[in-house]
Amino acid sequence: MRTLIEHFQVLRFTLRQLLLTPNASLLNITIIGIALSLPVGGYVLLKSVQTLGAQIAGTPQISVFLSAGTGTGDIERIGERLKQHTVVKRIEFVPRATALKKLQQSTGLSDIIGGLSQNPLPDAFIVYPADGNVATLEKLRDELKTWQRVEHVQLDSAWVHKLEALLDFGRMAVAILAALLSFALVAITFNTIRLQILTRREEIEVAKLIGATDAFIRRPFLYFGLTQGLLGGAAAWLLISASLLLLNHTLTELAQLYASDFSLQGLSVADSLSLLGFSAYLGWLGAWFSVSQHLWQIEPR
Amino acid sequence: MIKFNQVYKRYPGGHEALKNLSFDIAEGEMVYLTGHSGAGKSTLLKLVAAIERPSSGGVLVKGQNIRSIKPAAIPALRRNIGLIFQDHKLLFDRSAFDNVMLPLQICGFDHREAAKRVRAALDKVGLLDREKANPIALSGGEQQRLCIARAIVNRPTILLADEPTGNLDTEYSTEIMNIFKSFHQVGVTLLISTHDEGILRQFPARALHLKKGELQAHSTGSGQA
Numbered sequence: 001m002r003t004l005i006e007h008f009q010v011l012r013f014t015l016r017q018l019l020l021t022p023n024a025s026l027l028n029i030t031i032i033g034i035a036l037s038l039p040v041g042g043y044v045l046l047k048s049v050q051t052l053g054a055q056i057a058g059t060p061q062i063s064v065f066l067s068a069g070t071g072t073g074d075i076e077r078i079g080e081r082l083k084q085h086t087v088v089k090r091i092e093f094v095p096r097a098t099a100l101k102k103l104q105q106s107t108g109l110s111d112i113i114g115g116l117s118q119n120p121l122p123d124a125f126i127v128y129p130a131d132g133n134v135a136t137l138e139k140l141r142d143e144l145k146t147w148q149r150v151e152h153v154q155l156d157s158a159w160v161h162k163l164e165a166l167l168d169f170g171r172m173a174v175a176i177l178a179a180l181l182s183f184a185l186v187a188i189t190f191n192t193i194r195l196q197i198l199t200r201r202e203e204i205e206v207a208k209l210i211g212a213t214d215a216f217i218r219r220p221f222l223y224f225g226l227t228q229g230l231l232g233g234a235a236a237w238l239l240i241s242a243s244l245l246l247l248n249h250t251l252t253e254l255a256q257l258y259a260s261d262f263s264l265q266g267l268s269v270a271d272s273l274s275l276l277g278f279s280a281y282l283g284w285l286g287a288w289f290s291v292s293q294h295l296w297q298i299e300p301r
Numbered sequence: 302m303i304k305f306n307q308v309y310k311r312y313p314g315g316h317e318a319l320k321n322l323s324f325d326i327a328e329g330e331m332v333y334l335t336g337h338s339g340a341g342k343s344t345l346l347k348l349v350a351a352i353e354r355p356s357s358g359g360v361l362v363k364g365q366n367i368r369s370i371k372p373a374a375i376p377a378l379r380r381n382i383g384l385i386f387q388d389h390k391l392l393f394d395r396s397a398f399d400n401v402m403l404p405l406q407i408c409g410f411d412h413r414e415a416a417k418r419v420r421a422a423l424d425k426v427g428l429l430d431r432e433k434a435n436p437i438a439l440s441g442g443e444q445q446r447l448c449i450a451r452a453i454v455n456r457p458t459i460l461l462a463d464e465p466t467g468n469l470d471t472e473y474s475t476e477i478m479n480i481f482k483s484f485h486q487v488g489v490t491l492l493i494s495t496h497d498e499g500i501l502r503q504f505p506a507r508a509l510h511l512k513k514g515e516l517q518a519h520s521t522g523s524g525q526a
Contacts, residue, residue, distance in 0.1 A: 006409050211379035212407040
């Protein structure tokens with residue numbers, strides 16, 4: 001009970017210290033907030049892109065091109081077989097004539113295509129699989145390749161790989177940014193506490209002379225680091241939330257033009273708590289480093 | 302209570318501040334420490350409070366050997382010793398009341414109980430009406446009394462005073478010595494360094510006389526104070 005009261009008193013003292021120099025405190029908290037908001041912002045962006053990627057990758061297709069001169073009977077049989085396949089959701093048949101017409105319309109190469117003596121395109125099926133998993137798709141592709149009268153199977157999964165690689169790159173960049181700026185947070189706290197120790201040198205000396213334990217002297221500084229880190233984390237949270245609000249406002253218009261409802265997702269409760277906990281911990285760590293570095297230098301003489 | 306046995310204190314550079322000191326101070330005794338500036342009075346007091354350690358020899362304070370005391374044990378020792386400094390070492394960023402409160406905060410006292418004790422200590426040194434004042438606004442004599450209040454608020458068994466009447470005129474000195482006398486009467490062990498002859502005559506007690514770090518003959522005062 002007594003210890004609890006002591007800790008409460010230290011906490012009150014810490015808050016008073018923060019309020020004693022409101023400008024310096026506000027500046028420090030803002031700097032910590034900005035430093036933290038950069039990697040956290042990157043994290044939010046990545047998460048949103050990842051969700052978008054998953055949405056698009058959720059409807060992949062496999063194009064199955066048949067050999068030239070495949071008869072109607074064979075085509076029907078292959079169609080039936082595809083429909084009954086467990087991994088296939090639905091199929092679409094594209095006759096070679098339709099494919100040629102589409103090509104003429106979409107590419108504007110009608111002159112060249114019109115000059116062809118015969119249609120070079122094969123009949124094709126577009127297969128929509130039930131499952132978007134890359135491994136399943138590749139297995140299906142390999143299986144279809146072995147079928148008779150199937151000339152070529154194309155699975156456009158390369159872009160999924162590219163997106164994954166790009167996201168990995170982004171994750172690494174955010175991780176490096178987070179590591180560097182966490183270090184900055186520790187350094188900022190280290191310096192703040194160092195200045196505090198210097199200005200309260202006399203008090204520390206007197207406290208030691210009248211029997212204060214090291215833990216007692218250390219405690220207010222650790223609390224200060226912890227509180228400053230926590231408030232910095234809260235500042236980062238506010239910065240991120242405000243930025244997302246502004247960005248989503250303009251993003252909605254942009255997404256509507258693309259007939260998409262894409263928006264940046266805010267921080268979840270778990271993410272927010274991790275951010276606050278982590279920033280408080282880093283503040284405490286910076287204070288601890290500073291205290292163990294500087295406090296022993298102050299011995300009464 | 303305090304026992305020195307062949308104590309030497311050498312500082313880096315070879316200066317020998319104390320040479321072969323041996324003496325005993327019994328519990329509840331009041332002892333003066335006299336000698337010129339630089340004779341080693343402050344060094345001796347620092348050894349008792351474990352601010353410095355002896356180079357050789359044994360310093361026993363309440364049964365603890367200062368030469369080998371662990372740093373973690375020093376706070377507990379100092380809570381039993383009230384220190385009164387010539388330069389007061391008061392904190393000017395807080396009121397007189399909060400200055401005296403500090404030792405109790407360190408010990409983790411309940412706030413209400415602590416406030417009672419602080420007022421009792423301030424009353425004892427006659428500063429109860431100045432509790433809200435900043436120490437910087439107090440006179441030299443008042444600052445010294447505030448320093449005494451801070452030293453006694455924790456009810457220590459030993460009081461060490463380094464030139465407590467150093468810069469004060471006779472009237473203030475007498476006032477402060479009367480306060481010390483009252484502590485002596487309730488059984489506190491006192492070690493007071495001074496070069497004020499007037500005080501020695503007015504409040505006679507045993508005196509340890511230091512000269513260039515060495516103890517001169519024990520001069521037993523004419524009776525108890």
